[in-house]
Amino acid sequence: MRLIKNYKYLEYVLLAMVLAFAMLLYFFKLDKVPAGFYVDEASPAYNAYSLLQTGKDEYGKSFPILFRSLGLYLTPAYTYLSILPIKLFGLSIFSARFVAVVSGLLSAIVVFVFVKCLHFVKHTYTALVTTLFFVITPWIFFYSRIGYEISLSYLFISLTALLLWQALKNPKYLVGALIVGSLSTYSGFMPRYLIPLFFLAYVIVFKSQILLPKNKKYVLLGLAGALVIQIPHLLIFNTPAFLLKSDLIGTGQITSQASKLSFIFIYPLNYVFAFVREFLANYIGYFSLKSLFFLPDPDLQRSIPDLAVFYSWMLPLFLYGVFSLFKAEDGNFKKFVLLMILVFPIPASFTKDPFATHRAIALLLPFMLIMALAVDKLLSKFAIKALATIGLIVGGSLILLWRSYFVLYAHERASVSGFGYSILAENISLKSDHFVIDQSRIKPAYILLAFFNKLPSNQVQSSVDPVIKENYYRDVIFNDRYSLANFETRNINWESDIYKDQILVGDRFAISESQAREHFLTKEFDIKNPLNEIVFSGYRTDPDKKCANTGSESIYCNR
Amino acid sequence: MIFLLILFGNVWIWKMLSFNIFIGSLVILVSAVSFVTYKNNHKTIGLAVLMFTLVLVQIKTTNVKSLVALSETQKIQSIQRMSEYPPVYVHLFGKTVWIPAARWFEQRHEYRIITRLGNNFSEVIDPNLYFIASHPRETDSIESFEKFPFIALPLFALGLVGLIKGKNFMLLVVLGILPLVVSILVGTRNPVGPISLFPLFWLAIYIGADKIYTRFATKKPKVMVGLVVLYILVFVQTIIYALN
Numbered sequence: 001m002r003l004i005k006n007y008k009y010l011e012y013v014l015l016a017m018v019l020a021f022a023m024l025l026y027f028f029k030l031d032k033v034p035a036g037f038y039v040d041e042a043s044p045a046y047n048a049y050s051l052l053q054t055g056k057d058e059y060g061k062s063f064p065i066l067f068r069s070l071g072l073y074l075t076p077a078y079t080y081l082s083i084l085p086i087k088l089f090g091l092s093i094f095s096a097r098f099v100a101v102v103s104g105l106l107s108a109i110v111v112f113v114f115v116k117c118l119h120f121v122k123h124t125y126t127a128l129v130t131t132l133f134f135v136i137t138p139w140i141f142f143y144s145r146i147g148y149e150i151s152l153s154y155l156f157i158s159l160t161a162l163l164l165w166q167a168l169k170n171p172k173y174l175v176g177a178l179i180v181g182s183l184s185t186y187s188g189f190m191p192r193y194l195i196p197l198f199f200l201a202y203v204i205v206f207k208s209q210i211l212l213p214k215n216k217k218y219v220l221l222g223l224a225g226a227l228v229i230q231i232p233h234l235l236i237f238n239t240p241a242f243l244l245k246s247d248l249i250g251t252g253q254i255t256s257q258a259s260k261l262s263f264i265f266i267y268p269l270n271y272v273f274a275f276v277r278e279f280l281a282n283y284i285g286y287f288s289l290k291s292l293f294f295l296p297d298p299d300l301q302r303s304i305p306d307l308a309v310f311y312s313w314m315l316p317l318f319l320y321g322v323f324s325l326f327k328a329e330d331g332n333f334k335k336f337v338l339l340m341i342l343v344f345p346i347p348a349s350f351t352k353d354p355f356a357t358h359r360a361i362a363l364l365l366p367f368m369l370i371m372a373l374a375v376d377k378l379l380s381k382f383a384i385k386a387l388a389t390i391g392l393i394v395g396g397s398l399i400l401l402w403r404s405y406f407v408l409y410a411h412e413r414a415s416v417s418g419f420g421y422s423i424l425a426e427n428i429s430l431k432s433d434h435f436v437i438d439q440s441r442i443k444p445a446y447i448l449l450a451f452f453n454k455l456p457s458n459q460v461q462s463s464v465d466p467v468i469k470e471n472y473y474r475d476v477i478f479n480d481r482y483s484l485a486n487f488e489t490r491n492i493n494w495e496s497d498i499y500k501d502q503i504l505v506g507d508r509f510a511i512s513e514s515q516a517r518e519h520f521l522t523k524e525f526d527i528k529n530p531l532n533e534i535v536f537s538g539y540r541t542d543p544d545k546k547c548a549n550t551g552s553e554s555i556y557c558n559r
Numbered sequence: 560m561i562f563l564l565i566l567f568g569n570v571w572i573w574k575m576l577s578f579n580i581f582i583g584s585l586v587i588l589v590s591a592v593s594f595v596t597y598k599n600n601h602k603t604i605g606l607a608v609l610m611f612t613l614v615l616v617q618i619k620t621t622n623v624k625s626l627v628a629l630s631e632t633q634k635i636q637s638i639q640r641m642s643e644y645p646p647v648y649v650h651l652f653g654k655t656v657w658i659p660a661a662r663w664f665e666q667r668h669e670y671r672i673i674t675r676l677g678n679n680f681s682e683v684i685d686p687n688l689y690f691i692a693s694h695p696r697e698t699d700s701i702e703s704f705e706k707f708p709f710i711a712l713p714l715f716a717l718g719l720v721g722l723i724k725g726k727n728f729m730l731l732v733v734l735g736i737l738p739l740v741v742s743i744l745v746g747t748r749n750p751v752g753p754i755s756l757f758p759l760f761w762l763a764i765y766i767g768a769d770k771i772y773t774r775f776a777t778k779k780p781k782v783m784v785g786l787v788v789l790y791i792l793v794f795v796q797t798i799i800y801a802l803n
Contacts, residue, residue: 257800260799260800261796264795264799265792265796273792273793277691277796280691280709280712281687281691281694281695281709282695284686284690284691284712285695285696288685288686288687288696289681289685290681290682290684290685290687290696291685293681294677294678294680295678295681295696298696306674312677354694354695354696355695355696399660403664407643407644407645408640408643411643412643530643531639
């Protein structure tokens with residue numbers, strides 16, 4: 001008896017060790033890699049800071065349901081949860097990414113508990129090894145180190161899935177599943193579409209086990225809870241803010257394909273065929289072994305060089321797991337995993353991006369459960385040998401992760417991850433000059449500069465049109481022109497800006513050498529990325545010289 | 560009828576026939592022999608000889624990419640990457656042992672070979688390459704066209720499971736493993752794709768279609784006719800995409 005107790009104790013000690021190791025891995029150089037800071041990270045962080053300071057967001061709106069941000073409306077959970085780390089650690093990159101890391105770590109616990117709940121898993125350490133594999137998987141590792149909603153959404157989705165799985169044995173869990181599922185719609189855009197679809201498919205597949213008279217009270221209680229949680233959403237349901245992301249659907253591609261078919265397929269058949277083909281291409285892509293185990297996400301901002309979302313060595317484990325799944329005796333498990341696999345990529349497949357790993361991250365859970373089956377078989381058969389191999393594999397994976405993420409990604413993807421804004425912000429804060437940041441080719445800079453220079457939020461709030469606050473969820477037009485402290489973010493006006501004493505800043509294409517010569521601009525600074533490429537250049541204007549050399553022809557010279 | 564519909568109801572076979580009539584005919588012959596071998600559970604020696612010929616033809620017509628050589632761009636990237644690595648060392652018994660990680664990853668052939676074989680493997684096994692012209696992740700290394708209509712994908716999956724369950728391991732080795740290994744080694748830079756895999760795909764789709772036919776033909780003939788019409792319509796769609 002004591003031996004059994006010791007075993008359990010040992011397992012939890014080992015789990016604590018795995019989580020401590022994951023914590024080290026996820027927090028290691030968190031403020032340095034990604035080397036830059038995304039505008040999408042700055043927005044929730046600065047809004048959390050603003051809420052902490054004034055109880056209002058950057059537009060002066062008190063505790064919004066969705067956050068108006070850079071032309072979009074962000075789900076609120078990440079921003080509200082970021083208030084605590086910002087209160088504890090101050091406004092910094094570390095605190096902006098803190099919630100993502102914690103969500104990734106909590107997801108590891110969900111994986112552990114899920115595998116422990118599988119009654120047919122034989123080996124004691126299957127859950128532990130699966131959790132270890134999970135935490136080193138590039139998919140969750142990458143998104144747990146980026147300060148926006150992805151890993152938080154994943155945590156909510158995986159927790160909902162766990163509760164739904166448990167509800168098949170104990171219907172009381174339905175209450176929790178419905179409540180957590182409802183909450184998840186505030187954690188990201190994908191759960192808003194995915195969770196209702198998941199519940200619907202779950203009810204269809206398991207109706208004989210769920211829709212029983214004895215479960216009625218749990219279903220009703222859960223639905224009541226879910227409905228109450230949805231009240232804020234219902235209040236803004238008919239506003240553009242709630243539906244804004246619908247433009248992500250690749251209608252252009254479908255229309256172009258449909259036009260090719262129009263001379264044989266009559267309308268609307270041409271659109272139906274074009275849509276089905278386009279949807280299937282995206283959908284099948286989420287099961288492509290090439291995309292899962294060999295090729296990174298095609299978007300440079302969302303991928304690690306030379307590393308897919310899973311390590312290539314996981315492929316045999318995955319295939320063995322698929323084989324084991326079809327052989328599994330537990331019909332419910334088979335159905336539940338297949339349900340997740342088939343449903344989770346559906347919302348992502350409607351969008352135009354191929355293999356968008358941030359939208360399909362929910363697939364990580366069923367794929368890990370499949371691998372858990374293989375891990376269990378291998379551990380049961382080979383025990384010590386398997387554990388030794390696992391040690392080697394994890395070691396090798398960490399070397400690959402170090403190379404791809406901490407070396408290559410940190411250098412090669414610095415520019416796409418918003419490198420240079422912290423240095424620019426420092427330049428601005430150290431000088432008393434007026435700065436004009438050319439906004440023509442870069443993402444909205446005001447929020448990053450406000451973040452890095454910790455601008456008082458009432459200053460940002462007072463700089464925006466008060467009408468926006470009144471029409472917060474309806475006025476979707478975003479204006480990136482800001483005038484804050486000693487800087488402005490807008491396009492350079494070549495007619496007037498060169499006649500004012502100021503520093504013009506832009507990316508490497510904003511101001512050419514011939515323009516600098518023509519307008520007597522003096523290079524003030526270059527900000528370079530780790531590959532030694534110029535990210536920003538700053539030029540000081542010389543209005544006196546410009547006017548003297550143009551015979552004071554310009555109207556700006558007489559001022 | 561199903562036999563012919565699937566054999567000629569795909570763009571791949573027509574591309575092969577128009578590329579080289581001998582190659583196209585050889586592929587049809589190998590497919591027919593594989594069908595007979597499967598149906599009658601014959602020995603696979605004759606099929607193996609034909610497959611070996613087909614594999615040689617594939618090697619001959621493939622623009623084989625070196626597993627170690629670097630293009631000019633890759634050379635520049637390799638040099639740049641060398642400078643990205645920090646110094647890696649460990650202290651052992653009071654001594655500093657330097658680990659040449661940058662050289663191991665960026666300059667030694669072993670890592671490059673493993674990576675390229677992995678990439679070739681991933682391209683060959685990608686279902687999008689065969690059913691959706693690698694869309695939406697097209698790469699410049701593959702001659703992308705919709706080899707089979709996408710409606711054939713579930714038939715292929717169904718048939719492949721049937722083929723595996725059939726336990727004719729030699730047939731699987733000859734039709735699957737042999738061309739797969741060759742395609743991994745030589746890559747997929749072939750104007751008509753990994754041709755030696757055609758018989759496997761064709762046979763698996765046929766088996767899948769046959770299962771559907773057995774299920775619906777007598778009990779629900781209208782459903783069967785509907786499915787055939789749908790297959791033909793999707794085939795027409797792939798032809799239009801291939802022509803544009």
